[in-house]
Amino acid sequence: ADKGVVAWKYATCGYCSTGCSIEVGLNAQGKPVASRGVADADVNRGKLCLKGLAEHEIFAASGRGTKPLMRGHWHEDWQATDWDAATLKVRDEFRRIQAQYGRDSVAVISTGQLLTEEFYTLGKLTRGLIGTNNYDGNTTLCMASAVSGYKRSFGSDGPPGSYEDFSHTDCLIAWGSNLPEQHPIIYYRLKDAQEQRKFPLIVVDPRVTMLAQMADIHLPLTPGTDVVLQNAMMHVIFKEGLEDKRYIEANCNGLEALKAEVAQWDPAKAAKVCGIDEETIRVVARLFAKAPAAMQIWTMGINQSTHGSDGVVGINNLALITGNMGKPGGTSLSITGQCNAMGTREWSSCSGLPNYRYLEDAQHRKEIGEAWNVDPEFFPKKVGLKQTDIFKVMETGQIKGLWIVATNPMSSLPNTASVRRAMQQLEFCVVQDCYEDTECNQYAHVYLPAGTWAEKDGVMTNTERRINRVTPLAVPPGQAKPDLWIFNKIAEKFNEDGRVNFPEKASDIFLEMARLSQGRFCDISGMTHELLEQRRGVQWPYTAEQAARGELPPVGGKRLYTQDATFRFPDGKAKLIALPFVVNYEVPDEQYPFWLNTGRLVEHWHTRTKTGKVGNNNKFSPIPFVELNPDTAAEMGIRRGEYVRLVSRRSDAVVMAQLTQRVRRNMVFLPFHFHDCANRLTIALLDPYSRQPAFKQGAVRVEKI
Ligand code: SF4
Known part of the structure; x- marks a missing residue:
């Protein structure tokens, strides 16, 4: 009241992947002046962390771009221009470069900060009209290993668990995850559940993080050796007959190869490599395997590694051999980074085609070609370069044009000196961002000022597959426009014959997506924007059939897999995968100790x-x-x-x-x-x-x- 709030408007926090429901207070002039958590939202139950509590401040932050800008070379001063000229320049330069050097000589880098309808539209534009295969998101820096690990183990991406699992688990291992700092409200959910159920919290992390300080057991392992610890734990579980034989028999392939690999990793040998003493390895393995329901979570400590994908598979192996999949409190849940990293996994087309469809699959290319009115032969038949490889290739001059959407690789990629060299090789670069003062904009030829967070309309998916609404509660400054508007404006330039349909409204795009999802793993056909807002988010899948039956989505947890072989490989079984350990990363030595x-x-x-x-x-x-x-x-x-x-x-x-x-x-x-x-x-x-x-x-x- 002291800030003069006259109305509260609903949205979902635009920072991390927790997916907190938030209300922004507007004063009599319509200016955002306060933020508060939404009490009846299941995710955050009225709470927000430090970032969410000040989120209304970002609308008026300094450095916002207010008009499109152009220049001939990045040494020159910017000149203000209009949207038509700027977007025409993007089309003409991309076409010139593609005609001269080939279709894949331009690249598009997006972000987990966009709304899902925006991802979907950018994917349609990039795959269906521009036609480059070098399209990726900054999510490759964040959770690509989780995606790849889930696919290798279960046949598809899609985190199987929910926050609700904290309230049913009897043991929790957190691998490289520091929830109190990275996902404070998920930590609050975990702590609340642990206080009720008193389950052991085991934290694996080389550093004594805030979460490690709260742990019952902290395993400060040697960096890069998660797979060794996992193999040693499985060694103990098999040796002591603690595995769930019925579950493995009914649900898994690959047991013999896994057993042969982990047989080599007795705890005494593993201790010398991973730095955790052998008795502690045994204690943790027994605690985990004997718990009626045991859960594992992980974040960047696992993903950001040359063993990232293997580390995820190792977590899945542990879950599968102990039958901790598809039951309350027994799951493996990747804690994603950005607010809509999950949306990019489901809908962006970065790693293929929308809704977990793959470029390698002729039927998937046909379905999307028909839906978009694009010749399926126009789509590449395998996925192109990831962001990290795009910049390596750019440095050698093979990529000449780049479109950066709401991400800042000159600061976020490793070895930024090489990123700078790569940016300097470009013939043409367009930066689309709500801020004009990002490091990448130094090398741009066109700058497109975008809206931020709740200046836009659409949905985001959080860590537990909950699709949440973001409603527009402010307008972008000056001539800045929501990203969806910008994508549609550029699409208009590439789509001269109007062959491909680009709906303008987010709600119409959502309906198109819902139709395309019908019958698929990530089925959202029962959802509408209205339902999502009313329910404070809905976890997928939620089908048109469920909606027609009047079956309401569950408020709490929903699990992807059951206890009976429902995995995404053709025989419905999951894969146990042997993980030999190799040192493929930089280790300290005399010069760099x-x-x-x-x-x-x-x-x-x-x-x-x-x-x-x-x-x-x-x-x-x-x-x-x-x-x-x-x-x-x-x-x-x-x-x-x-x-x-x-x-x-x-x-x-x-x-x-x-x-x-x-x-x-x-x-x-x-x-x-x-x-x-x-x-x-x-x-x-x-x-x-x-x-x-x-x-x-x-x-x-x-x-x-
Ligand atoms: Fe936002 Fe994440 Fe904080 Fe929740 S925990 S308020 S989603 S930053």
Whole structure:
């Protein structure tokens, strides 16, 4: 009331993947002045974290773009232009480059920040009209390993569990997940459930994170060795006959090969590699296998690794051999990063075609070709380059045109010096972003000012497959436009004969998507925008048949798989996959003796394009720092607050030292949010399946200045 709020408007938080329902308070002039959690929303039950509580501030943040801009070269000054000229320039330059160098010489990079209807439209435009196969999202930096691991184990992507599983589990292992800082409201759900049920919380993380501080057992393993720990746990489970033989027999293939692999990893041998003593490995394996229902969650500590996809498969192996799939409290749940990373997995066309359809499948190409009125032969027959590979190829000059939508690879990709070199090779770059002052815009030839978060209309999917509404409660500044409007404007230029239909309204696009989803794994045919708003989100699948029967979607948890072989491989069984361990990442040595670990802070979001401009978030965490063990610091004569130089094989960074026992003596930790800092040092080694970078395994030396 003291802020003069006269109306509260509903949306879903636009930061992390928790999917909190939020209300933004508007004053008499319609200006957003406050944010609060929605009490009757099952996800957050009235709560918001620090970021959500100040989310209304992002509308008026500095640096917003207000008009389209163009220039001939990135050395030149920007000139203001209009939407027609800017979008025509995009079409003409992309066509020129494709005619000269081939269809795939332009690339499109999007983001988990878009709304799902926007992803779908961008996918239609990119796959159906522009025709490049080099289309990916920043989600490759975030959860690509989870996608690939789910597909390898279960035959499809799609997180099987729900937050509700916390309330039914008897044991929980968190692999490389620091919920209190990364997903504070999921942490609140977990803590609430643990207080009720007193189940053991086991945290696997090389660093003593906030979640590790709350754990009953913390396993500070050697970076990169999750697969070894998983194999050793399975060794104990099989050796002591703790596996669920009935479940494996009924639901899984691949048991013998898995047993043969894990037989080599007795805990004594594994302890020497992963750094966890053998008795602790046995205790944890028994706790997990003997629990009536056991759950595993993970985040970037698993995904951002050259073993990311294998780490996910290892988690799934553990769940499957103990029958912890498809029952309340027994599941493997990837905690996704961005607010709509899941939407990109389901609908973006980055990794194929909409709604978990694949370019490799002729029937899928036919279905989408018919729906869009595009010749199926126009679609490529296999998926193109991921974002991390696009930039490698760009550096060698093979990609000449780039469209960057609401992401900031010059700050977020590993080894940013090579990213800068890649950007300098481009003949044409268009940046579409709500902020004009992003690092990438330095190299753009066209800038398209976009709306942000709840200046737009559509849906997002959270970690537990819940589709939530975002309703427009503010208008973009100046001539800036919602991303959907911009995609449609560009589509209009490429779609001269009007052959492909591009609906203007998000609700119409949602209905088109719902029709395309009917009968598929991710079936949303029973949903409408109205239902999603009314129910504060609905988990998929929710079918037209269910809606017709008047069957309401469940409020709490819904599981993807049952206890009876319902996986997505043709025989309905899941795959147990043997995971040999190889060292395919950078390890400390004499020259670079420290592990480099990077991660997120509770105050900030990604490259701080938003939170760097929000009062309290920035006040609490204004500058980069490096966590250094106090004993190491004492040996090197480094005091708290002094600046040190970190040097990797890529580059160096000067950062203030913070002394803490959170990191071991041979490790440093850097938040990744700050430009020209952590990612100057990180290495662009990639997971062979997901192409996700190993942000958390690098080597540096520390120099006293
Ligand atoms: Fe937003 Fe995530 Fe915080 Fe919820 S936990 S308020 S979704 S940032």
